[in-house]
Amino acid sequence: MKNLLHIVIILILTVLTQIGGLVYLIALLLIKKSVNQRRLKGICVFVFLYLLVTFLIVPFVAPIFGRERIKETEFVQAHSFFFKLANRNYVKSELNNAIEEIAKGFEKQNAGIKIVYLDANFPFIDQFPLLPHLSHNDGKKIDISLIYENPNGKLTNKKPSTSGYGVYEDPKPSEYDQVSVCQSKGNWQYDFPKYLTFGRINKDIKFSERGTRNLINLIVKQPEIGKLFIEPHLKTRLNLTNNKIRFHGCRAVRHDDHIHLQLK
Numbered sequence: 001m002k003n004l005l006h007i008v009i010i011l012i013l014t015v016l017t018q019i020g021g022l023v024y025l026i027a028l029l030l031i032k033k034s035v036n037q038r039r040l041k042g043i044c045v046f047v048f049l050y051l052l053v054t055f056l057i058v059p060f061v062a063p064i065f066g067r068e069r070i071k072e073t074e075f076v077q078a079h080s081f082f083f084k085l086a087n088r089n090y091v092k093s094e095l096n097n098a099i100e101e102i103a104k105g106f107e108k109q110n111a112g113i114k115i116v117y118l119d120a121n122f123p124f125i126d127q128f129p130l131l132p133h134l135s136h137n138d139g140k141k142i143d144i145s146l147i148y149e150n151p152n153g154k155l156t157n158k159k160p161s162t163s164g165y166g167v168y169e170d171p172k173p174s175e176y177d178q179v180s181v182c183q184s185k186g187n188w189q190y191d192f193p194k195y196l197t198f199g200r201i202n203k204d205i206k207f208s209e210r211g212t213r214n215l216i217n218l219i220v221k222q223p224e225i226g227k228l229f230i231e232p233h234l235k236t237r238l239n240l241t242n243n244k245i246r247f248h249g250c251r252a253v254r255h256d257d258h259i260h261l262q263l264k
């Protein structure tokens, strides 16, 4: 029974953080069976090792295998500490450079407004998926937040979802409704991230057409970027025509809460 619990914990940590399951296993092996307060000491050893590996070892080892930690600058930041704590912030260096260039260009045109990133890739192993995104498995993919504005129309760095996902900019009644089309084909997962918001925040802000269009146009101008996914009704509403902007298909999830971009 106890072993089963350990296996479940290892699986969950591996799915969430890639290296967490292995670190947990090492912590288990390090703590002697006979020691007093084994569970408490085990948790302390795990937390210590996990933080050590995540922040001081992996960032230096991952580049050997072709991925690097997203370079955070004043204008490139994670939506929350979770993405960094869970090793979900690794990309190939070409993507890292492209993000930096896009952020510089965007900030030049919109003082103080940042690129806020969500899930990217894990540090190691091609084909190892970063769930729930099946395709984020090669260092070439990253999700970033849409741009929002305050009630006075000024762009803001605030976002409406605690997790970064699941607060949608729905199709208007007159717009093409890809969401209903996919759901009617039986793709129940298309709308699923609405359960993953962990709460709606900053309820006063609204989607910025101007800011998001500006950002997307800078992204598709980058020669390294091969594709960008956004929901079809937003593509139309924002008047986006670049042929790098594609529909991701009904087997993915909806993309009117974030933008997905990837290298060629």
Ligand SMILES: [Zn+2]
Pocket: 133, 136, 141, 142, 143, 259, 260, 261
């Ligand atoms: Zn994505």
